[in-house]
Amino acid sequence: MTDVANRFTENQEQLVFNVPPTFATIEAERRHRKERLAGALRIFGKLGFSEGVAGHITARDPELLDHFWVNPFGMNFRHIRVSDLILVNHEGQVVEGKRPVNRAAFVIHAAVHAARPDVIAAAHAHSVYGKAFSSLGRELDPITQDACIFFEDHVLVTEGGGRIVLDEESGRILAKGLGDKKAAIHQNHGLFTVGQTVDEAAWWFITMERTCQAQLLAEAAGTPKLVNADDARYTCEQTGYPLAGWFSFQPLWDDIVKTDPELFD
Numbered sequence: 666m667t668d669v670a671n672r673f674t675e676n677q678e679q680l681v682f683n684v685p686p687t688f689a690t691i692e693a694e695r696r697h698r699k700e701r702l703a704g705a706l707r708i709f710g711k712l713g714f715s716e717g718v719a720g721h722i723t724a725r726d727p728e729l730l731d732h733f734w735v736n737p738f739g740m741n742f743r744h745i746r747v748s749d750l751i752l753v754n755h756e757g758q759v760v761e762g763k764r765p766v767n768r769a770a771f772v773i774h775a776a777v778h779a780a781r782p783d784v785i786a787a788a789h790a791h792s793v794y795g796k797a798f799s800s801l802g803r804e805l806d807p808i809t810q811d812a813c814i815f816f817e818d819h820v821l822v823t824e825g826g827g828r829i830v831l832d833e834e835s836g837r838i839l840a841k842g843l844g845d846k847k848a849a850i851h852q853n854h855g856l857f858t859v860g861q862t863v864d865e866a867a868w869w870f871i872t873m874e875r876t877c878q879a880q881l882l883a884e885a886a887g888t889p890k891l892v893n894a895d896d897a898r899y900t901c902e903q904t905g906y907p908l909a910g911w912f913s914f915q916p917l918w919d920d921i922v923k924t925d926p927e928l929f930d
Contacts, residue, residue: 705914716791746929
């Protein structure tokens with residue numbers, strides 16, 4: 666083996682890759698999920714996804730599996746700290762915390778968490794491009810590599826999007842429409858994404874919002890050329906799996922930790 670080959674082999678053995686952490690205790694895992702949740706909410710605020718009191722991200726509790734942590738009703742995304750998060754059960758009762766829960770957050774997220782045991786986190790916000798694209802009543806096209814992340818792995822849910830989601834049946838309809846996919850476009854409402862980690866669910870939402878923006882821009886300028894189905898499917902397999910979503914979120918996490926250290930309070 667040449668000297669160059671030897672150095673390459675040694676370098677590969679020394680490379681450090683981020684991977685999702687493991688936990689020795691339930692308490693440590695709970696703390697981690699809450700930290701990521703507070704950070705993801707601040708990132709959503711930083712990216713302009715907040716609109717009044719609308720929007721929520723949830724994280725299933727690692728011990729109480731029919732409970733989830735969520736941002737309190739009426740609090741700015743950019744100000745969320747770990748200590749502000751509230752714990753809600755699937756009956757909509759605030760179990761821990763002193764602030765109220767957004768009724769829509771309970772209705773939608775409780776239904777999804779109940780229907781999908783694999784889902785640890787779910788994200789929804791009234792982001793501008795997601796709202797605009799949802800009004801078209803169609804799924805995203807594979808017009809870019811990033812768009813291919815959602816190829817055959819997102820759905821359009823047409824029922825109930827124009828009516829504010831406050832009743833439990835509306836939540837069940839959205840959960841049923843989502844099925845086993847990682848994302849849904851709720852017609853006349855916006856985007857909804859899920860993941861096996863807070864990081865993953867948040868990243869799918871962020872990149873889906875930007876994908877909606879890209880398609881709206883492309884179609885305003887002309888007729889986009891589609892990636893063929895085989896290439897789109899291959900790209901989705903390479904970039905659209907849970908660990909890839911988690912990993913893509915890490916640069917945003919590193920940034921918010923540096924700019925907003927008070928999120929850990």
